[in-house]
Amino acid sequence: MVLISFFVSLFFGTGISLYYTLPLCNATLGREENSPFLFIHCFCLQILAAELGSILLPYTALSDFYLFLHFNYSLLEYFRISFLFFLFSILFLLPYVFCFKKEKNQTLSPGTLERLQNSYFTLKKEKILGKGNCFYPFCFFGILFxxxxxxxxxxxxxxxxTLIYTIFFRRRVIARLDYDLLSLIVLVFLIRGNLLHLRGFSEFLLPFIQGREASRALILSEIFTRLPVSVFLADLSTKGRQLIIASILSAIHPLALNYSGIITHSMLKNKEHTKVFVLHYIFLHLQMLLLFVFLAFFTGNL
Structure with a gap:
């Protein structure tokens, strides 16, 4: 499940990966009374794997895609920035994934299997899954992007x-969009030009970020989230590489307000062992963040 979460995110992004793979983990390991901590470990690893998988390609994260387009990078130039982090993310995840081989996990109870089957048929009956299989449209649009x-x-x-296909074949997706996030994106682009023309705004921000774009953008991303910071700082700096690295680092910051964290919180509300989950979540993400900060520092980008 961890590897599936990683590879789905590699082509379709963190949000889609978590949306489809976390419920599977929740419905299997999460329903087994004898393995609560195995569930927490796997759940946290799936979240981290989804965040790490979206590093390699630019279109799997809005902030990275914006920077990719704004600075007019080629795909090869973007790979030169992202591949080192992507490679070390794989090396980080593999030991955790292989440790599952030594676990003597019980097979799913008949009650859990029945619940899984009932959940699937309920989704089909209510047409939440839509007509036909979603896999081929996802692949088509992944190749397109x-x-x-x-x-x-x-x-x-x-x-x-993408918009035409959604309107004609996946209308229910429109009703399920996160309109708060969509409103934030629209608002960011509406006020972007006005902020840059405010008297003293650029003069105040430029000395703060100049020469230390990656570290300063990382700090601001933890306060304002990475998409608004990427949009505003891209107009004030010519160092797209440092801004992309800051976006990658902020994606796995355990205390940042990321979309993956919001999805996770909504799925774990009112569950047992919440404190253990939070500690494990922070511990895993801090390990990965320290490794990425080390890579950024010793490649001269922090």
């Missing part, structure tokens, strides 16, 4: 095709 990153297809065309 990948081709747009290598400049074979115009990016506006990708967004137009």
């Amino acid at each position: 990948f081709l747009s990153c290598i400049k074979w297809i115009p990016i506006p065309l990708c967004f137009a095709l």
Whole structure:
């Protein structure tokens, strides 16, 4: 399940990966009374794996995609920034994944299997899953956005095709959109130009970030989240590499207000062992964050 979460995120992003893989973990290990801490360990690893998997490609995270487009990077140039972090994320996850081989886990109880089957048929009956299989449309649009990153297809065309497909074939998705997040994105772009023209705003911010874009952007990302910070700082700095690295680092910061953290909180509300989960979540993310800070520092980007 950890590897599935990682590879789904690699092509489709953190949000989609968590949306589909965390309920599977919750419905299997989460329903077994004899393995609560195994569930917590696997759940935290799935979250981290989803966040790490989205590092490699630019279109799997909004802030990274914006910086990729704003600084007009090629895919190869972006890989030169992201690949080192992506490689070490795999090396970090593998020992944790392989340790499951020594666990003597009990097979799922008949009650859990029945609940899984009932959940699946309920989703189909209520048409929440939509008509047909979602896997092939996801693959198609994943390939489409990948081709747009290598400049074979115009990016506006990708967004137009995605919107047309959603309106005609996945209308229920529109009703399930996170409109708070969508409103935030629209608001950021509306006030972006006005803030930059405010008297003294640029003069105040430039000395703060100049020469230390990665570390300063990381600090601001923990307060304002990484997408607004990426949008505003991209107009004040020419160092896209440092801003992308800051975006990668803030994605796994355990105390940052990330979308993955919001999804996780909503799924674990009113569950037992919440304190243990929080401690394990922070512990795993801090390990990964320290490793990434080490890489950023010794490559001269922090």
